[in-house]
Amino acid sequence: MPNTSSMTPNALTGFVSDILAGGGLSRPQAEALARVIVAGERDGCKSHGVYRVEGILRTLKAGKVRGDAVPVLQTGDGAIVRVDAGGGFSNLAFETGLPALVERTRTLGLAALVINDCTHFSALWHEVEALTGHGLAGIAMCPSYATVAPAGGVEPLLGTNPFAFGWPRPGGAPYVFDFATSVVARGEIELYRRSGRELPEGWAVDAQGRPTTDPEAALAGAMLTFGSYKGSAISTMIELLAGTMIDDFTSREALDWLGTTKYAPKHGELILAFDPKRFAGAGSKGNPLDRAEILLDAIVGQGARLPSQRRYTARARSAENGIVLSEQERAELDRLMREGIAGVTE
Amino acid sequence: MPNTSSMTPNALTGFVSDILAGGGLSRPQAEALARVIVAGERDGCKSHGVYRVEGILRTLKAGKVRGDAVPVLQTGDGAIVRVDAGGGFSNLAFETGLPALVERTRTLGLAALVINDCTHFSALWHEVEALTGHGLAGIAMCPSYATVAPAGGVEPLLGTNPFAFGWPRPGGAPYVFDFATSVVARGEIELYRRSGRELPEGWAVDAQGRPTTDPEAALAGAMLTFGSYKGSAISTMIELLAGTMIDDFTSREALDWLGTTKYAPKHGELILAFDPKRFAGAGSKGNPLDRAEILLDAIVGQGARLPSQRRYTARARSAENGIVLSEQERAELDRLMREGIAGVTE
DSSP states (O other): OOOOSEEOHHHHHHHHHHHHHHTTOOHHHHHHHHHHHHHHHHTTOGGGSTTHHHHHHHHHHTTOSOTTOOOEEEOOSSSEEEEEOTTSBHHHHHHHHHHHHHHHHHHHSEEEEEEEEEEOOOOTHHHHHHHHTTTOEEEEEOOOOSOBOOTTOOSOOBOOOEEEEEEOOTTSOOEEEEEESBSSOHHHHHHHHHTTOOOOTTSEEOTTSOEEOOHHHHHHSEEOBTTHHHHHHHHHHHHIIIIITTTSOOHHHHHHHHOSSSSOOEEEEEEEEEOHHHHHTTOTTOOHHHHHHHHHHHHHHTTOOOTTHHHHHHHHHHHHHOEEOOHHHHHHHHHHHHHGGGGOOO | OOOOSEEOHHHHHHHHHHHHHHTTOOHHHHHHHHHHHHHHHHTTOGGGSTTHHHHHHHHHHTTOSOTTOOOEEEOOSSSEEEEEOTTSBHHHHHHHHHHHHHHHHHHHSEEEEEEEEEEOOOOHHHHHHHHHTTTOEEEEEOOOOSOBOOTTOOSOOBOOOEEEEEEOOTTSOOEEEEEESBSSOHHHHHHHHHTTOOOOTTSEEOTTSOEEOOHHHHHHSEEOBTTHHHHHHHHHHHHIIIIITTTSOOHHHHHHHHOSSSSOOEEEEEEEEEOHHHHHTTOTTOOHHHHHHHHHHHHHHTTOOOTTHHHHHHHHHHHHHOEEOOHHHHHHHHHHHHHGGGGOOO
16 A cells, blocks of 8 residues: 555545455455445544444454354345344445345335344444435434433433434435434543543433533443433434334343443344335425425525535545545554454454 | 313313314314313323314414315325325324324334325324324324524524324333424413513524524524434424425425414324334344333333323323313313304404
């Protein structure tokens, strides 16, 4: 590899895939992961970018994921398409199920993809955006590990439980949001701890369930949900629909199984897909996608941002300049390429 | 009618139905509305209780709803069941579509009910709770009229856009939540205005888009969404899925059509239904409803409330003592019974 700090998305995908395959993942697992990691890096989402490569290999080294799993598609006969990830990463399972989900959604107007028995690694925006590429709208959700207390509660029970939505836009980047149902991600609290700052109020409780602004106490206690009891209700809904309903782990079960938050969590995922053309029926009010543009333009027109605007700006920059990695990031990838799984601390 | 302040739910349903039918609604429309109003009153939800009777008749008198509409069911052949409410109230349309939605969900595992061209009157909890009565989980959502600014914005564009979820619990009241995606309902700000109190910060902006704690300025401006940009994203999703996608009004279009917030709004509604047994597949981790109990018990076990607990407590009280109306409430119903639509100011 040339020793530059800028690479095209394709080159970086190949590089990351080589590192992961060298570390012991099957080539299909490695490639599916690399595509998601590079999409994150390309979009300026550092939290799902190349720094995650080591964590993936750490999870593999600890025996908490099957590196050679082959996802099995069960298309069934209703509105539910199912992929058994076989203990592998979620990404290849999603890619395995996507064509069947798209086909079923076009046939029925509405369909669901259930992913079971996966180690979850993905920003959900990547998946709902994939649906919009087929002209479909989508909702994705999954549990995590139990680090969040329900509103009015004192103990970690819920996960950071992300909720994502995508809507196709004619001739442009889709409307996509993807957020944790906790006030912030756990990594954010870790950043406060490292820099010795106090947390804003309302982010967390300590191990005794008392409100705290001390990051150390917060990490030993529980995070809180966004929007108080409303966010807590949505987070609980995600545990029910994308945990118990799909016959997979809740966030507490995921943490019990793993015993730590050091590795990527194992649980399922639920994705709902909608065909706007089918839902619009006769379409007497006009094309649903065109009518949506009026709404979205009115949001931007009054000076508000659309949720993924920052990502799309970073994406355009990456398209122009390539993906720029810091010296440190590049050095770390080179090291992992050289040392393989032996260079990863468990 | 005996002049007592307590009535059984059935007696009150009959009374409210008589008032609405006397005011000009067809008997089926009147009965469907009465069931929802009395359920609200029974559960201590005054905001959807008997005080709404006059508003319903006012909307009818203004010619903004068809009192004799007969909803038309189109079952189609996919996962989408559709009811054209024919310009009548949403409630009879929902009752018309419910059996087909339940049947389709049992067949496919997942299905949707689209209600079009209705004047919307309902707490959505009533509808998701109806689904749980059939052992199904459900999500319901709809726009409203544009009174809420998107996060970072300055003008009313979104509605208070309610989002509701229901999950069946074996041998007990279901897990149900139903909330506005605005910080509070508009009526709450009206209460602050009447009592001359300042609003908490973060509830609203004035007509120039500046943050305000003055209720008067807030009512002339726009409300804000719960949970900042996350609530705003969910509210926007509701406009897209339950507005443009289903070929019905967005909140702005609903307000444009009506020209006022004085009458009940006209728009559509989207209800998703899930069959947990179908989603659980082989169910290797156990019955999904039983596993959900572990989660819900863990919420209550740490001292947190479940979302509808207050309603269920009020419901138990009503079952014991009947539904208790104040003298004023009772007198108002008696007056509307006597005077009919003539006694309603437009």
